[in-house]
Amino acid sequence: MKPRLSEPARRYLKQVRDIFGDEIYLDLNEIDPEPEKISGDLEAFHREVCECQKCPLGKSRNKFVFGVGDPNASLLLVGEAPGRDEDLKGEPFVGRAGFLLDQILKAIGRSRYKNVYICNVLKCRPPENRDPLAGEVEQCEPYLLEQIRLIKPKLIVSLGRVAGQTLLRVDKPLKSMRNIIHDYYGTPLMVTYHPAALLRNENLKRPTWDDFKKIRDFLEA
Numbered sequence: 111m112k113p114r115l116s117e118p119a120r121r122y123l124k125q126v127r128d129i130f131g132d133e134i135y136l137d138l139n140e141i142d143p144e145p146e147k148i149s150g151d152l153e154a155f156h157r158e159v160c161e162c163q164k165c166p167l168g169k170s171r172n173k174f175v176f177g178v179g180d181p182n183a184s185l186l187l188v189g190e191a192p193g194r195d196e197d198l199k200g201e202p203f204v205g206r207a208g209f210l211l212d213q214i215l216k217a218i219g220r221s222r223y224k225n226v227y228i229c230n231v232l233k234c235r236p237p238e239n240r241d242p243l244a245g246e247v248e249q250c251e252p253y254l255l256e257q258i259r260l261i262k263p264k265l266i267v268s269l270g271r272v273a274g275q276t277l278l279r280v281d282k283p284l285k286s287m288r289n290i291i292h293d294y295y296g297t298p299l300m301v302t303y304h305p306a307a308l309l310r311n312e313n314l315k316r317p318t319w320d321d322f323k324k325i326r327d328f329l330e331a
């Protein structure tokens with residue numbers, strides 16, 4: 111008799127295939143619970159800064175997008191800035207790209223609420239989703255640094271060329287920032303593709319999955 115898959119297992123395999131194509135990857139191992147860390151008061155910091163008007167984006171935003179996730183996360187994901195959906199909801203990566211990101215996290219046994227924290231370099235949406243300006247980064251990056259100080263992640267992963275270039279202060283293509291463990295003020299940082307890029311170009315799914323396997327291995331080492 112043919113073995114039958116349960117409905118959740120079938121759904122899981124379909125999701126993995128949707129993300130990574132016909133070559134199916136499985137990662138069903140439970141991640142060991144990580145040791146307790148004393149969590150800083152992220153929520154108090156959020157309340158302290160959420161009315162920020164240090165740059166003109168304070169006037170044009172709908173919502174200040176502080177970040178979402180586990181305040182004790184070992185993995186911190188950093189995008190460039192909120193887009194339209196994020197600006198309306200007040201949460202990072204909630205559009206189609208966010209859904210794909212959630213699927214990728216699931217494939218390494220994590221989620222945006224479990225062992226992961228997600229935020230952006232800029233906490234407010236730039237008009238028409240243009241790239242962050244140097245002056246905006248200068249005002250906003252200290253918020254990211256404080257989030258890192260409170261969360262104490264083992265690894266930061268920046269999503270996409272713009273976030274990578276901004277954090278590393280380089281003007282290099284994404285390809286040449288990948289596959290390197292950089293240093294961001296004392297915390298290891300890796301650069302991978304932005305999930306929105308995967309929606310535009312299927313061929314990036316494979317190298318992205320390679321990156322996330324390295325991310326998983328780094329976190330488990």
Ligand code: URA
Nearest residue numbers: 189190191192202203
């Ligand atoms: N792109 C980003 O870089 N960040 C978001 O929050 C959403 C889309």
